[in-house]
Amino acid sequence: MSGPSRDKQAGLLLDEPLIFERNRPGQMGVDVAEVEADGLLPAELERAELEGMPEVSEPEVVRHFLRLSQWNLSAATTFYPLGSCTMKYNPIANEAAARMPGFAGLHPMTPDGLAQGALELMAELQDMLAEISGMDAVSLQPAAGAQGELAGMKMIRAYHEDRGDPRRRVLIPASAHGTNPASAALCGYEVAQLDGNAQGVVEPDAVRRAMSSEVAALMITNPNTLGIFEREIAQVAEIVHQQGGLVYLDGANLNALMGVAKPGHIGADVLHFNLHKTFSTPHGGGGPGAGPVGVRQVLADYLPNPRIVRRDDAWAWSSDAPKSIGRVRSFFGNFGMFVRAYAFIKALGGDGLTRATQMAVLNANYVRARLQDTYHLAVPGLCMHECVLTDRNLEGTGIKTLDVAKRLLDYGFYAPTIYFPLVVSGALMIEPTESESLETLDEFIAAMEAIAVEAAEDPDAIHAAPVRTPVGRLDEAKAARKPVLRWRADDSAGG
Amino acid sequence: MEFPDDLKYSREHEWVLVEGDIATIGISAFAEDQLGDVVFVELPAPGDTVSKDDAMGVVESVKAVSDVYAPISGKVTEVNDDLPDNTELVNDDPYGDGWMVKVEISDPAELDDLMDSEEYQRFVAEADG
Numbered sequence: 001m002s003g004p005s006r007d008k009q010a011g012l013l014l015d016e017p018l019i020f021e022r023n024r025p026g027q028m029g030v031d032v033a034e035v036e037a038d039g040l041l042p043a044e045l046e047r048a049e050l051e052g053m054p055e056v057s058e059p060e061v062v063r064h065f066l067r068l069s070q071w072n073l074s075a076a077t078t079f080y081p082l083g084s085c086t087m088k089y090n091p092i093a094n095e096a097a098a099r100m101p102g103f104a105g106l107h108p109m110t111p112d113g114l115a116q117g118a119l120e121l122m123a124e125l126q127d128m129l130a131e132i133s134g135m136d137a138v139s140l141q142p143a144a145g146a147q148g149e150l151a152g153m154k155m156i157r158a159y160h161e162d163r164g165d166p167r168r169r170v171l172i173p174a175s176a177h178g179t180n181p182a183s184a185a186l187c188g189y190e191v192a193q194l195d196g197n198a199q200g201v202v203e204p205d206a207v208r209r210a211m212s213s214e215v216a217a218l219m220i221t222n223p224n225t226l227g228i229f230e231r232e233i234a235q236v237a238e239i240v241h242q243q244g245g246l247v248y249l250d251g252a253n254l255n256a257l258m259g260v261a262k263p264g265h266i267g268a269d270v271l272h273f274n275l276h277k278t279f280s281t282p283h284g285g286g287g288p289g290a291g292p293v294g295v296r297q298v299l300a301d302y303l304p305n306p307r308i309v310r311r312d313d314a315w316a317w318s319s320d321a322p323k324s325i326g327r328v329r330s331f332f333g334n335f336g337m338f339v340r341a342y343a344f345i346k347a348l349g350g351d352g353l354t355r356a357t358q359m360a361v362l363n364a365n366y367v368r369a370r371l372q373d374t375y376h377l378a379v380p381g382l383c384m385h386e387c388v389l390t391d392r393n394l395e396g397t398g399i400k401t402l403d404v405a406k407r408l409l410d411y412g413f414y415a416p417t418i419y420f421p422l423v424v425s426g427a428l429m430i431e432p433t434e435s436e437s438l439e440t441l442d443e444f445i446a447a448m449e450a451i452a453v454e455a456a457e458d459p460d461a462i463h464a465a466p467v468r469t470p471v472g473r474l475d476e477a478k479a480a481r482k483p484v485l486r487w488r489a490d491d492s493a494g495g
Numbered sequence: 496m497e498f499p500d501d502l503k504y505s506r507e508h509e510w511v512l513v514e515g516d517i518a519t520i521g522i523s524a525f526a527e528d529q530l531g532d533v534v535f536v537e538l539p540a541p542g543d544t545v546s547k548d549d550a551m552g553v554v555e556s557v558k559a560v561s562d563v564y565a566p567i568s569g570k571v572t573e574v575n576d577d578l579p580d581n582t583e584l585v586n587d588d589p590y591g592d593g594w595m596v597k598v599e600i601s602d603p604a605e606l607d608d609l610m611d612s613e614e615y616q617r618f619v620a621e622a623d624g
Contacts, residue, residue, distance in 0.1 A: 402558075476532070477531075480557060
């Protein structure tokens, strides 16, 4: 492979080689004094030279990594409609709050007496999450959504075993969040899949048929991953409860219910929250997750230890709950995320949270209504916070979902989630969130419409996409089949 | 898209070639097309017993991971050892070099549940809607 061409190093479209390829012997950043290693290490561990370490000046190192960082797309650089992942904007005010020295510098081993403010913030956040979800008690401890799920399923298991009625099966609809079967299996349960009806919604009759005294729980995502509200949730929950089962609600899509409907009031016994989705804390590589878990009274004894309690007029940690499933994490969640979520909830207030939910649903339905004739809509009718389109209307052009996603990058948008949910062929899953303005949505819609026109008139242009990115279309199959995971000195020597 | 007449097909998109009491199994051109470029294949080991409609292997593409279901029950006599390192064979030649396993058929009556080429093409047309 040849080095970067001059034209791509000009202007703002900056190509950037690997740092190893910037190696120019003799260049260096900081002048470091030589250290005599004699005797510090066993002789066999000493080496005279670090093979392949690049020699680069300090300004070049800074430019290298800054340029790489500028290649990132994020909710802070562009519209980022990644369905199911909910990439809503992270307000700057949250960051300011989380970086206050009293919060940012707090050590997790700080004695309770010196951490009263932090404990109070966590206790209040737990109460606010309980209020929003209609649950009776909340623990902030799980580190992220998947761990919240695991904690929830462990509580369900502890509950059944405690009653001398261990059960072995968990029912999961095909349209549930993808991590659910893994969490159930990790808890030792056998997973039975429930197929939805033609609209992808779980029907009471299907639950009735699958339900038995062997079923520990139903895990349901509501709205489901098709972005459709499970209308029969109350009746479905009743059927499960009648046979002694519990209902786990995956809170991944709570941002479509927040301030409007409370899962605890429509049959859920336990749910997890994704603070990094619904409550605007950073996401993915931007920050650790946070997956608090909430329960109805029936499961409250089993919540993780330690818990935050009020003792002698002060906040304190307590591990006095004997039926608790114990710790699920060495320290109590990811504290910085609690500060951000707390700031978000307090800034919006109850009415503001309701309005955020309404805007998220309105935005998704606006995109759906504008694009449903150009692209095929997976499930007809209203959606909640996300809509699922497919590439069916492009049939015959040779353009598929993957091509549309690549071309969107050229139009300056991050691509939506593609090929998920698995129950939809060629899915394009679009979640605008409440953060976006009408103007942004119109620009995105115009790009999607332009791509549909290109598909019909000039499909080759789309096959070549993306062309306005530092790196063009990658060979994804080759990358997966024959991955090159590290740079080796020999590779560049040989070209 | 081809669906050879001498094969039988399952609702999970596997094909079966019956030769005496041995069935050769792979995934159909429709399945391979829906998956896209296959990048990983996991197969059972010779000697394993597979049961009709149970997962016996895994195919992963750049888009998704799917189970491969046994279209019939029996004992695995041979697997396509070339496949794991040359997964593109599933896409390039699904009915030939992309075959997956050979199974000694334990219950020939199970073959009656499978579709012939014409039935399968109708099934696919409906699934693709």
